[in-house]
Structure formats: structure tokens, C-alpha cells
Amino acid sequence: MTLSSNxxxxxxxxxxxxxxxxxxxxxxxxxxxxxxxxxxAYAAGQREIEVGAFVPAHLLPQLADTANVLxxxxxxxxxxxxxxxxxxxxxxxxxxxxxxxxxxxxxxxHAHSLAxxxxxxxxxxxxxxxxxxxxxxxxxxxxxxxxxxxxxxxxIQGRVEPxxxxxxxxxxxxxxxxxxxxxxxxxxxxPAMVRSLFKAVLPVAKGKLNCGHFHDTxxxxxxxxxxxxxxxxSRFDACLGGIGGxxxxxxxxxxxxxxDLAFMLASxxxxxxxxxxxxxxxRSKLAVWLQGExxxxxxxxxxxxxxxxxxxxx
Amino acid sequence: MTLSSNxxxxxxxxxxxxxxxxxxxxxxxxxxxxxxxxxxAYAAGQREIEVGAFVPAHLLPQLADTANVLxxxxxxxxxxxxxxxxxxxxxxxxxxxxxxxxxxxxxxxHAHSLAxxxxxxxxxxxxxxxxxxxxxxxxxxxxxxxxxxxxxxxxIQGRVEPxxxxxxxxxxxxxxxxxxxxxxxxxxxxPAMVRSLFKAVLPVAKGKLNCGHFHDTxxxxxxxxxxxxxxxxSRFDACLGGIGGxxxxxxxxxxxxxxDLAFMLASxxxxxxxxxxxxxxxRSKLAVWLQGExxxxxxxxxxxxxxxxxxxxx
Numbered sequence: 001m002t003l004s005s006n007x008x009x010x011x012x013x014x015x016x017x018x019x020x021x022x023x024x025x026x027x028x029x030x031x032x033x034x035x036x037x038x039x040x041a042y043a044a045g046q047r048e049i050e051v052g053a054f055v056p057a058h059l060l061p062q063l064a065d066t067a068n069v070l071x072x073x074x075x076x077x078x079x080x081x082x083x084x085x086x087x088x089x090x091x092x093x094x095x096x097x098x099x100x101x102x103x104x105x106x107x108x109x110h111a112h113s114l115a116x117x118x119x120x121x122x123x124x125x126x127x128x129x130x131x132x133x134x135x136x137x138x139x140x141x142x143x144x145x146x147x148x149x150x151x152x153x154x155x156i157q158g159r160v161e162p163x164x165x166x167x168x169x170x171x172x173x174x175x176x177x178x179x180x181x182x183x184x185x186x187x188x189x190x191p192a193m194v195r196s197l198f199k200a201v202l203p204v205a206k207g208k209l210n211c212g213h214f215h216d217t218x219x220x221x222x223x224x225x226x227x228x229x230x231x232x233x234s235r236f237d238a239c240l241g242g243i244g245g246x247x248x249x250x251x252x253x254x255x256x257x258x259x260d261l262a263f264m265l266a267s268x269x270x271x272x273x274x275x276x277x278x279x280x281x282x283r284s285k286l287a288v289w290l291q292g293e294x295x296x297x298x299x300x301x302x303x304x305x306x307x308x309x310x311x312x313x314x
Numbered sequence: 315m316t317l318s319s320n321x322x323x324x325x326x327x328x329x330x331x332x333x334x335x336x337x338x339x340x341x342x343x344x345x346x347x348x349x350x351x352x353x354x355a356y357a358a359g360q361r362e363i364e365v366g367a368f369v370p371a372h373l374l375p376q377l378a379d380t381a382n383v384l385x386x387x388x389x390x391x392x393x394x395x396x397x398x399x400x401x402x403x404x405x406x407x408x409x410x411x412x413x414x415x416x417x418x419x420x421x422x423x424h425a426h427s428l429a430x431x432x433x434x435x436x437x438x439x440x441x442x443x444x445x446x447x448x449x450x451x452x453x454x455x456x457x458x459x460x461x462x463x464x465x466x467x468x469x470i471q472g473r474v475e476p477x478x479x480x481x482x483x484x485x486x487x488x489x490x491x492x493x494x495x496x497x498x499x500x501x502x503x504x505p506a507m508v509r510s511l512f513k514a515v516l517p518v519a520k521g522k523l524n525c526g527h528f529h530d531t532x533x534x535x536x537x538x539x540x541x542x543x544x545x546x547x548s549r550f551d552a553c554l555g556g557i558g559g560x561x562x563x564x565x566x567x568x569x570x571x572x573x574d575l576a577f578m579l580a581s582x583x584x585x586x587x588x589x590x591x592x593x594x595x596x597r598s599k600l601a602v603w604l605q606g607e608x609x610x611x612x613x614x615x616x617x618x619x620x621x622x623x624x625x626x627x628x
Binding site: 007153154155158159186187188190191192193216217218219220222223225226227251252253257260263264267268269297298299301302305306307 | 467468500501505530531541583611
């Protein structure tokens with residue numbers, strides 16, 4: 001299919017199911033299952049996977065095995081394994097463990113920032129500067145990516161000003177981080193908001209803003225991805241089976257669904273390197289590992305269109 | 315929220331649940347429930363509703379009460395009630411019953427056209443000309459709308475050429491129909507295809523192409539709506555609860571979900587006149603009327619964002 005003139009020709013889907021997805025799921029997935037997930041995702045063509053978080057184990061027992069999971073992920077050639085780190089302490093561990101990328105959440109919502117990290121956004125920016133310095137001091141290779149969470153609104157504070165998002169992006173880019181993404185943490189974004197916020201922020205991001213993290217809570221996840229694609233954004237977080245819904249909205253979906261996003265991109269002629277059969281087979285395993293959890297997504301059931309063959313997706 | 319420069323400021327959601335939705339559902343909905351559905355949809359602000367089809371009752375027992383349902387719909391001031399008609403005979407009934415609009419399906423897929431109507435697309439165009447003439451002869455007020463089905467591909471034939479879609483649109487516009495829509499009957503479309511096909515067809519449609527009919531079979535329904543909105547298309551078919559899935563993909567969703575679409579449009583500042591609480595309450599009734607059928611959609615569960623209040627949706 002002909003591309004819209006301004007769509008990227010390639011895009012990256014970063015699998016965040018092992019972190020953002022599992023994080024809100026109560027029963028702890030055994031490390032062996034996580035390794036199998038990563039192995040199969042890698043075999044299905046995924047080359048960026050967020051494998052966990054360096055946070056205190058008592059806060060998130062689900063992610064307590066992050067160091068082990070990361071160590072395995074690092075054995076797969078060409079795979080960029082990222083970990084979420086909330087502070088300098090987590091960052092030190094990420095660098096010790098030689099994570100490819102550490103992702104630092106920075107809430108654009110003052111209220112959410114206080115609730116989540118007990119720091120104001122500006123205090124988090126200061127911590128990020130310390131992390132940049134610590135990496136410099138170490139000479140570590142771990143990339144630093146900032147995810148601006150609640151960028152499109154917040155369940156606590158409500159509205160988040162685009163000017164505040166732009167200010168924070170500029171601050172962390174000036175601080176020397178490698179990449180920035182905008183996250184619709186609570187599923188408030190619509191395509192017009194995505195277009196307008198990315199347009200407002202891109203000019204101050206000095207080429208570092210390249211990731212969209214959309215939750216599908218209200219069904220607009222893929223529409224939001226499309227709106228971002230039109231502005232040249234070419235990296236997206238997604239969860240296999242759309243896991244990771246919000247505890248306040250039982251049954252609500254989490255991140256955009258990896259396999260549906262892979263289909264959308266492939267159908268539009270945007271290369272992702274992902275393999276449909278592999279993703280759907282892995283989704284079936286996930287359904288077994290997470291027995292009792294509601295998985296989301298449409299493609300696994302409907303299958304590929306007759307107009308599209310497997311080779312086109314790969 | 316700021317509009318993207320080229321989005322329409324108003325849009326119409328036509329509820330097609332009573333026709334496209336119910337059509338694939340086995341158990342016949344009692345007429346009384348249909349009237350209650352229409353009454354509540356009208357109260358929730360819907361002003362275009364497809365109430366049934368004039369097809370032989372033995373083929374579609376679900377829609378055998380269309381004349382009665384239409385008669386009721388006509389009592390509601392300002393409501394445009396449409397009916398699907400496959401041929402001149404159905405069109406005569408639609409005009410006798412003074413339907414506001416009759417929707418004529420015209421498959422762009424040769425194979426689908428033969429399977430569905432036992433006529434080639436060109437034979438259907440000839441029938442449409444006879445219908446235009448019959449309306450002229452009668453002096454009837456019923457508008458004639460053509461829905462180009464399988465415009466984005468076909469489960470039987472596979473690929474459908476955009477040039478064929480454009481040719482058929484030109485033919486029916488030249489024949490004197492009032493409106494044309496493009497339908498992704500089987501859920502094959504992606505936003506790039508939507509953009510590209512509408513762009514190809516708009517120049518030959520002489521201002522008559524104004525409707526998008528998208529199925530959410532592969533999760534891309536709302537993304538496709540957004541792509542069409544960007545080209546100024548401002549009427550969309552939708553089904554409450556996303557009913558109407560394909561018999562060949564059990565559990566697959568049908569048309570885009572009315573209440574989710576109403577949310578997306580309202581969130582983008584596009585006026586639809588629809589009331590969220592009313593739609594969600596009606597969805598709950600639908601769940602009772604269609605006990606055992608899988609309903610779809612996200613918003614009924616997640617609720618409106620804190621950043622958006624009811625008044626904004628209405």
C-alpha cells in the first residue's frame with residue numbers, strides 16, 4: 001500500500017509487557033517464563049524489550065528478578081534491553097548490569113510526580129542530571145531515555161499543560177539525555193492531542209523526541225500511534241496482548257497491543273521486522289502464563305487479511 | 315483541545331447497529347426493543363439511524379419488521395432514518411414507507427458483488443440508475459446513498475483496485491445519487507489505505523463522498539476514522555457496543571463502537587451532539603437484549619477522562 005508521504009519507512013516496537021504490562025499484575029511470573037517470553041519475542045523479530053525495573057523488590061515483587069532477566073536478554077545479539085529506573089540508585093544498578101537503555105519516568109503532572117516518586121518534576125530533573133553525571137563519571141554505555149509520563153493528562157491532577165511538557169523535555173535534553181518519549185500513562189490522549197503535543201514539543205527536543213507510549217484504555221491507542229507516525233515519530237511502546245490495564249478500571253486494556261500495532265504498521269508498509277505468526281504464538285503462551293488475566297487485541301482472532309501475506313509482515 | 319487544522323468542526327455518527335449490527339446476530343430482537351433502542355439513541359442525541367433493510371424476510375428474519383421500525387423512527391422530529399435496499403424492489407418499499415435515506419450497497423469486489431447480490435458491479439450500477447429514475451418518476455423525497463462495500467479489499471477476491479472504486483463512485487455520482495460512502499466491509503483497511511483511497515476518490519466524487527464505514531475487525535477502526543477525518547470526511551457509521559462481527563471470525567468486533575467514536579470525536583473538539591451517559595446507559599440495555607452476544611468497546615468500562623466533562627461531549 002502506498003505510504004502517506006510523511007510516514008516513516010521503518011518503525012520500532014519496543015515490547016514493554018515484561019515491565020509496564022506485568023507491573024500491575026498480581027501473580028508473579030516465574031523468571032523462566034520471562035526468559036522464554038524474551039527468547040520468543042526475539043525470535044519473532046523484536047529488538048527492543050523493556051525487561052524490568054530497578055526498584056525496591058518489596059515495592060514490586062513482580063520485577064524483583066530484573067537483574068537476572070536483563071543478564072539473559074544481554075546474551076541475545078542485537079537486542080536492546082531497557083530497564084525502568086526511578087532514581088540514581090536504580091540507575092547505578094542499571095549501569096552495573098550493563099543495561100542497553102535505562103528509562104527514567106518524569107511526570108509532567110506535579111500531583112502524579114509527588115504521588116509516584118515523592119519528588120516534584122523539577123526535583124526529578126535534578127536527579128536525572130545526577131544520573132547523567134554518574135554515567136559520565138563511570139564511562140558507562142547505558143543510554144538514558146526519559147519518558148514524560150502523564151503528558152496528556154493525569155487521573156489525579158486532571159489537565160497537564162503542554163507548555164509544562166515542553167519545558168520538562170527541554171530541561172532533560174539540555175541535561176544531556178539521549179532520548180525522550182511522551183507517555184499517555186492513563187489513556188487520556190486522542191489523535192488531535194497527540195498531533196498538537198508532539199508538534200509543540202518537537203522543536204525544543206533537538207531530535208531526541210522519538211517515542212510514543214500510548215495506553216489503549218479508551219480504545220484510541222492505535223489512532224494515537226497513527227497521529228504520531230504522521231509527525232515522523234517511529235518508536236512505540238506496546239504490550240503483547242495489551243496487558244497492563246489500570247487497577248482503577250478493571251478489565252481496561254493497558255498499552256497498545258503489540259501484535260495489532262505490528263499489523264497496522266506492516267499493513268501501511270512500515271517495516272518493523274516483526275513476525276506475525278511468532279507474535280501470535282507467543283500471545284498464546286502468555287495467555288497460559290497469565291491464566292485468569294484478560295488479554296486484549298483483535299488480530300490474533302481475526303487473522304491477517306487475505307490481501308496481506310506473512311512475508312509482508314516480516 | 316486544539317483542532318488539527320484540517321479536521322471538521324462537526325461530525326455525524328450514524329448508528330447502524332439496528333441493521334449492520336443485528337444482521338449477523340441469530341436471535342431476532344423484538345420490535346419493541348428496537349423501538350426502545352431508537353428512542354434512547356434519539357434521546358442521547360443521535361440524529362441518523364439505519365433502522366433496517368428492505369430485503370426478503372426469509373433471508374433476514376432479523377430485519378423483517380423494518381417497515382414498522384421505520385414508521386416509528388419517522389415520528390421523531392429531525393431524525394434521519396435510513397434503510398438498506400439491495401435493489402429496485404427494496405427501493406420502492408423504502409420510498410413507499412418514506413424513508414429519509416435509502417442506502418444501496420455496491421461491491422467494488424466483483425466476486426463479492428456476485429456472491430452478495432448475484433450481479434456484477436456494473437449491473438448494480440444499472441439497477442441504481444433505475445432507482446434514481448424511479449424516484450424521479452414518483453417525486454419521492456427519499457435520498458439515495460451508495461455504500462461502496464469491500465472498497466479496501468475482500469475476503470473472497472482479495473485485493474480491490476482503488477481505480478475500480480473510483481470508477482464506480484464516478485458512475486453512481488454521474489447517475490445522480492445524493493451521497494456516497496466507502497465501506498471497509500471486512501476490516502482490511504489501515505489509516506494509510508484510508509488516506510490514499512479517499513484522496514484518490516474525492517476528486518471524482520463531486521462533493522458527494524462524505525461517509526466512512528469502518529469495521530474494527532483488526533482493531534484499526536478508530537485509527538481509520540481519524541485518517542478520514544483528516545481529509546474532511548465527517549460522517550461515520552458505527553454500532554453501539556461494536557456489534558456485528560463477522561461469522562467467519564467468532565468474537566471479532568463489528569463496526570467501530572459508537573460510544574468510543576463519540577468519545578474520540580468529542581475529545582478532539584468535534585461536535586457530534588451525542589451524550590455519553592445516554593449512550594452508555596443504552597449500551598447496558600443492549601447487553602440485556604443481546605444476552606450471550608459479545609459486546610465491544612473500551613469507554614463504557616474506563617469512563618471519561620477527568621479532563622473531560624459531560625457537557626463537553628454533549
